[in-house]
Amino acid sequence: MKTLLSLITLSAFFMIASALPALAGSKESALSWQKQAIDTRVIVASVIGELDKTGDKGNDAAKDLIADAKMWMEKADEIFSKADGEMGKKDFEKAGSNYNMAWQYLVKSATAALNAKSILGGS
Amino acid sequence: MIKWTKFGLGGLGLAFLIGLLLLFSGVLESKSRQPGLSGNAEQIAKARGLTPANIEAALKTYVPTGKRDEYLMFASGGHSGQVLVIGVPSMRLLKVIAVFTPEPWQGFGQGSEESAILLSSGNMTVGKQRTLNWGDTHHPALSETNGEYDGQFLFINDKANARIAVIDLRDFETKQIVKTPNLISNHGGAFVTPNTEYIISGSQYATPLPFHEYAPIEQYKEKYRGLIVFHKFDRQKGKIVAEGSFQIEVPPYWQDLCDPGKKVSEGWIFCNSFNTEMATGGIGQGKPPFEAGASQRDMDYLHVINMRKAIQIVKQGKAKKVSGVDVIPLDVAVAEEILYFVPEAKSPHGVDVAPDGNYIVISGKLDTHVTIFTFDRIMKAIKNKNYEGKDPYGVPILKYNDVVEAQLNIGLGPLHTQFDNKGYAYTSVFIESTVAKWSLGPPYHEGEKAWQLIDKIPIHYNVGHIVCAEGDTVTPDGKYCVSLNKWSIDRFNEVGPLYPQNFQLLDITGNKMKLLYDMPIGIGEPHYVQMIKADKLSPWKVYPEVGFNPATMSKDPNAAMLGKERIVRNGNKVEVWMTALRSRFNPEHIKVMEGDNVVIYITNVERARDATHGFAISGYNINLSLEPGESSTVRFTADKPGVYPFYCTEFCSALHLEMAGYLFVEPKK
Incomplete structure (x- = not known):
């Protein structure tokens, strides 16, 4: 049930993402990308958190996917911090681009995490 | 367990x-x-x-020995540059059709003059001529009559080099490779019109027009362009022909997959695009990578093209010749009202026209929805000139709300959609690795039953395309879908770090989908597949007559015939007319001088099914496959003195090993 809720919420953020206004280069645009990345991260982190609790159940493939999901999460955090710095310097174009990039990394993280859940759910 | x-x-x-x-x-x-x-x-x-x-x-x-499959799938072979033929439901691999890549078993590009000419016919048109010896096949397209597969021809694109190949399904062999002028990548191909008058492909990565004219990336918006290509197909000749072929210049938006209209929308073409941001990359220069730059806007543009009108524009001489091909310039396309845009969910992949031709299904890779437009609404919006504005190149943009019929939340990362015979659609969902089944609207389903998510099934893993039985025609069959998965992770025995792809056969006869079978694909990354009822195909069992040349699809006037084998020397040219029959070649001895130009016309004179012979010459990199009745030509310079056995490479009979001979190359004195 928890996984289902996570998926629904994750879907909601994808929907929000697809409805973002196109204001590339503006402060509003950068803030929108920032919010999207933050919100999505909360959900992906909760999926990874669940995986941490259940563990990989000794399944090597699931273990690798969980590691992959975490790696992308770290990359997302890294570039998110960079974007924060750019926001501080009011370089909204770069900040927006990097928040977007962080979100892309979170999508990759979600893909790996969901495949891990699929493997564990089916074994 | x-x-x-x-x-x-x-x-x-x-x-x-x-x-x-x-x-x-x-x-x-x-x-x-x-x-x-x-x-x-x-x-x-x-x-x-x-x-x-x-x-x-x-x-x-399970299909018992001797029994046949109900359907055949034609799958792109991905990087292998070939096409795979697979039986359904058994998922048995029946054949690998050599297309863009030399294939020794079939003697393709491996010594036969005909296949060498065929392969080189798709060479690059600029620079040093060298035969392209691989292709990145993506989207096979069966020929159609009235929107139904007719089982006559198959077309396949090579994304890497913007080529299209024609395969004749009488002998399942490649007959033509066309290098598309002006274009260097064509992910979006091949797609056929409902009566196979045209084979459509779209450019992917925008380049200067033509691609071999240099322009720096700073001039991207001004000089770089995309193209939608219309290859005219002559069914009688079984070939793409230059006369009647044309292209339409489009903005540099990285066009992707297309789908020609059918029934009510026949004559119109729909193509996706995914870089309306016109991102140019440049990580090294501190710019956002393409994956971020090309996904900034929340909407990209579905290209809606009036093909019938475009044909008239070309006939009226309003196109310009670029590299010898008629190209309708972008400003003409706009002025003549043959190109429109519809906002679509960003980073889309699939655009799929439903069997009735009215519903047009779009999926954005980073969205959770499938979006359904209707052709009726699009036509009404065009008629009323009801635009929300124009893009920077002047192309009218229809109002999204005017053309959208429905939007359905089906999951994370929808890609491609196919249809069944009961009014349901099946969409591959990449990010969450599922296939979603959902209901179409009227006339398929009315009221609350319309536009409903019916079922989802997990797949393993990362599905790209999906195919259902005749699922992109005007009358889909239902029964089966196959999920074409990019990753297999834990499904098969481990065979090193390069994993096979995974075709998963789904039973769609019930309300809920069921997984039936996993088939590993270990020779490339297949992208799209089409599935045809097997009884629509009428392949030859043997070639129609002895001396038949598959390259010309007629009897070869130069074919060697039984009883007329001979060796004729004319200066330093040595011509050999050779026959192959269980279990001998005739002649068995070929004597030449070092430096002679040797031509061997060889015919398999067998009439029995499956009595194929090979013909390999050791040390000369030659191996042919000669099916019963087939005639082929080998041409080489005897530049290596010595004694070289030649032999049959097919185990054709009990005395197969004895089916051999010698090439004697006497050193120059």
Whole structure:
């Protein structure tokens, strides 16, 4: 049930993402990308958190996917911090681009995490 | 390991279930019924740890020896540059059709003059001429008549080099490779119009027009362009022809997949695009990578093209010649009202026209929806010139709300959609690795039954395209879909770090989808597949007559014939007319001088099915495959003195090893 809720919420953020206004280069645009990345991260982190609790159940493939999901999460955090710095310097174009990039990394993280859940759910 | 107790089945219960399944499959009604079969089956199932679902899947997919599959799939072979032919439901690999890549077993690009000419016909048109010896096949397209597969031809694109190949399904061999002028990448191809008048492909990565004219990336918006290509197909000739072929210049938005309209929308073409941001990359220069730059806007543009009008524009001489091809310039396309845009969910991949031709389904890779436009609404918006504005190149943009019919939330990362015969659509969902089944609207489903998510099934893993039986025609069959998965992760025995792809066969006959079979694909990344009813195909069993040349699809006037074998020297040219028959070549001795130009016309004079002969010359990199009746030509310079056996590379008979001869190359004095 928890996984289902996570998926629904994750879907909601994808929907929000697809409805973002196109204001590339503006402060509003950068803030929108920032919010999207933050919100999505909360959900992906909760999926990874669940995986941490259940563990990989000794399944090597699931273990690798969980590691992959975490790696992308770290990359997302890294570039998110960079974007924060750019926001501080009011370089909204770069900040927006990097928040977007962080979100892309979170999508990759979600893909790996969901495949891990699929493997564990089916074994 | 799943335990049988989980199902609450004791031995009797299991035996009952197996018996029931066998009964439904008709096995118990067959004359070959064996007493005690259920008991044996039960033991086997237990020993192998098979669940009832596994057994049902096995019964639905097993095709006994000598029996045929109901459907054939034509799958792109991805990087292998070939096409795979696979039976459904058995998922048996029946053939690999050599297309863009030399293939020794079929003697393709491996010594036969005909295949060498064919392969080189798709060479680059600029720079040093060298034969492109690989292709990145993506989207096969069966020829159609009135929107139905007709089983006559297959077309396949090479994304890497913007080429299209034509395969004749009488002998399942490649007949033509066309290098598309002006274009260097064509992910979006091949797609056929409902009567195969045109084979459509779209550019992917925008380049200067033509691609071989240099322009720096800073001039991207001004000089870089995309193209939608219309290759005219002559069904009588079985070839793409230059006369009538044309292209339409479009903005540099990285056009992707297309789908020609059908029925009510016939004459119109719909193509996706995914870089309306006109991102130019440049990580090294501190710019956002393409994956971020090309996904900034929330909407990209579906290209809506009036093909019939475009044909008239070309006939009126309003196109300009670029590299010898008629190209409708972008400003003409706008002025003549043949190109429109519709906002679509960003980073889309699939655009799929439903069987009725009215619904047009779009999926954005980073969205959760499938979006359904209708052709009726699009036509109305165009008629009323109801635009929300124009893009920077002046192309009218229709109002999204005017053309959208429905939007359905089906999951994370929808890609491609196919259809069945009951008004349901099946969409591959990449990020969450599922296939979603959903209902179309009227006339397929009315009221609350319309536009509903019906079922989802997990797949393994990262599905790209999906194919259903005749699922992109005007009359889909239903029955089966196949999920074409990019990753297999844990599904098969490990064979090193390069994993096979995974084709997963799905049973779609019930309300809920069922997984039936996993088929590993270990020779490339297939992208798209089409699935045709097997009885629509009428392939030759042997070539129609002895001396038949598959390159010309006619009898070769120069073919060697039985009793007329000979060797003729004319200066330093040595011509050999050779026949192959179980189990000998005639002549068996070929004597030449070092430096001679040798031409061997060789014919397999067999008329028996499957009596194929190979012809390999050691040390000369030559191997041919000669099917019964086939004639081919080998041309080489005898530049290596010595004695070189030639032999049949097919185990053709008990005395196969004796089917050999010698090439004697006498050194120059």
